Amino acid sequence: DLFKCQIFREEEEEMEREPTRVMVAVNESTIKGKPHPSISSKRAFEWTLEKMIRSNTSDFKILLLHVHVVDEDGFDEVDSIYASPDDFKESNKSKGLHLLEFFVKKCHEIGVSCEAWIKKGDPKDVICQEVSRVRPDLLVLGSRGLGRFQKVFVGTVSGFCVKHAECPVLTIKRNADETPSDLADD
Amino acid sequence: DLFKCQIFREEEEEMEREPTRVMVAVNESTIKGKPHPSISSKRAFEWTLEKMIRSNTSDFKILLLHVHVVDEDGFDEVDSIYASPDDFKESNKSKGLHLLEFFVKKCHEIGVSCEAWIKKGDPKDVICQEVSRVRPDLLVLGSRGLGRFQKVFVGTVSGFCVKHAECPVLTIKRNADETPSDLADD
Numbered sequence: 001d002l003f004k005c006q007i008f009r010e011e012e013e014e015m016e017r018e019p020t021r022v023m024v025a026v027n028e029s030t031i032k033g034k035p036h037p038s039i040s041s042k043r044a045f046e047w048t049l050e051k052m053i054r055s056n057t058s059d060f061k062i063l064l065l066h067v068h069v070v071d072e073d074g075f076d077e078v079d080s081i082y083a084s085p086d087d088f089k090e091s092n093k094s095k096g097l098h099l100l101e102f103f104v105k106k107c108h109e110i111g112v113s114c115e116a117w118i119k120k121g122d123p124k125d126v127i128c129q130e131v132s133r134v135r136p137d138l139l140v141l142g143s144r145g146l147g148r149f150q151k152v153f154v155g156t157v158s159g160f161c162v163k164h165a166e167c168p169v170l171t172i173k174r175n176a177d178e179t180p181s182d183l184a185d186d
Numbered sequence: 187d188l189f190k191c192q193i194f195r196e197e198e199e200e201m202e203r204e205p206t207r208v209m210v211a212v213n214e215s216t217i218k219g220k221p222h223p224s225i226s227s228k229r230a231f232e233w234t235l236e237k238m239i240r241s242n243t244s245d246f247k248i249l250l251l252h253v254h255v256v257d258e259d260g261f262d263e264v265d266s267i268y269a270s271p272d273d274f275k276e277s278n279k280s281k282g283l284h285l286l287e288f289f290v291k292k293c294h295e296i297g298v299s300c301e302a303w304i305k306k307g308d309p310k311d312v313i314c315q316e317v318s319r320v321r322p323d324l325l326v327l328g329s330r331g332l333g334r335f336q337k338v339f340v341g342t343v344s345g346f347c348v349k350h351a352e353c354p355v356l357t358i359k360r361n362a363d364e365t366p367s368d369l370a371d372d
Contacts, residue, residue, distance in 0.1 A: 017240070020238065047354060051206045051323045051324065052206065052238055052324075054242065056242045059240050059241075059242065137237045138237065138238075138356075158348070159345075159348070159349075162344070162345070168237075168357065168358040169357050170324075170354060170356040170357075171348050171354065171355050172354040173354070
């Protein structure tokens with residue numbers, strides 16, 4: 001057990017390295033009556049926790065970006081940063097904040113540190129701009145993916161970001177069993 | 187310290203979960219006189235070790251796939267599997283095997299388990315077929331990426347696999363400072 005403790009202490013020192021900063025772009029569901037996160041962004045987030053971060057929560061930091069599509073309403077281009085569930089209590093409970101709150105809560109439950117913020121604009125452009133500004137180690141994007149017999153690629157945002165984002169990009173498609181009857185829904 | 191040991195033991199149990207199986211597609215350099223791995227596949231592999239696996243080597247298993255482009259020479263469509271540096275000693279030291287040996291050695295140095303094999307065919311098709319057959323949790327691909335003023339997307343293999351591979355795909359571009367003078371080189 002003394003030996004084990006020593007191994008543990010070495011591992012602990014190892015963990016003091018800079019965490020891997022993972023930016024996850026999240027958006028709202030387009031399906032009426034569905035809770036806020038889209039199927040594909042929820043799936044991408046959960047995959048990242050289960051398959052990449054696993055139990056190594058201190059090795060990673062999650063940066064949650066929600067791009068609020070413009071001309072819907074007058075949302076300020078604020079850079080409020082949300083890092084704990086408490087940060088949402090005082091604030092205006094708009095749709096975008098509800099969305100971020102969902103993901104920030106999950107991060108706190110599993111004990112991985114996070115930051116979350118909202119930007120407005122065209123998602124593909126804003127995501128690439130934020131990558132250039134924030135310099136994450138990795139960008140994670142959910143994608144509607146391709147049905148087995150569909151010829152059109154739906155994930156234009158992910159396609160654009162794989163080409164243009166200045167960091168590695170992880171694209172995660174929805175599971176087949178999560179795909180709604182209308183493939184354009186998410 | 188007793189408390190620390192207990193934490194360690196719990197972590198140890200946690201680690202007995204199935205490892206995350208990461209398929210990394212690797213290819214040879216196209217630059218004359220350069221050592222075997224291409225800049226982009228070496229970069230993708232090293233990024234995976236440093237930023238994703240980090241010190242959590244027992245949480246991951248690396249599956250190294252090299253697709254030998256057809257009609258160059260008559261290479262058998264063998265499925266020999268290489269999992270340790272010793273496996274290469276007796277075998278024919280062809281280019282593809284040298285390539286896999288490079289990556290298998292690195293895996294052994296850092297203590298992450300791996301398997302490596304060669305298939306022949308068109309890389310983009312074979313990679314997607316192997317994903318469907320082997321069912322990894324993640325496919326990692328290096329990409330030549332875009333120069334700042336280039337309009338053409340060079341990474342046709344990664345573009346195809348992001349769309350068609352039946353698992354999440356991580357695309358990792360070369361660093362700007364690693365890009366050779368001729369962008370088509372790798």
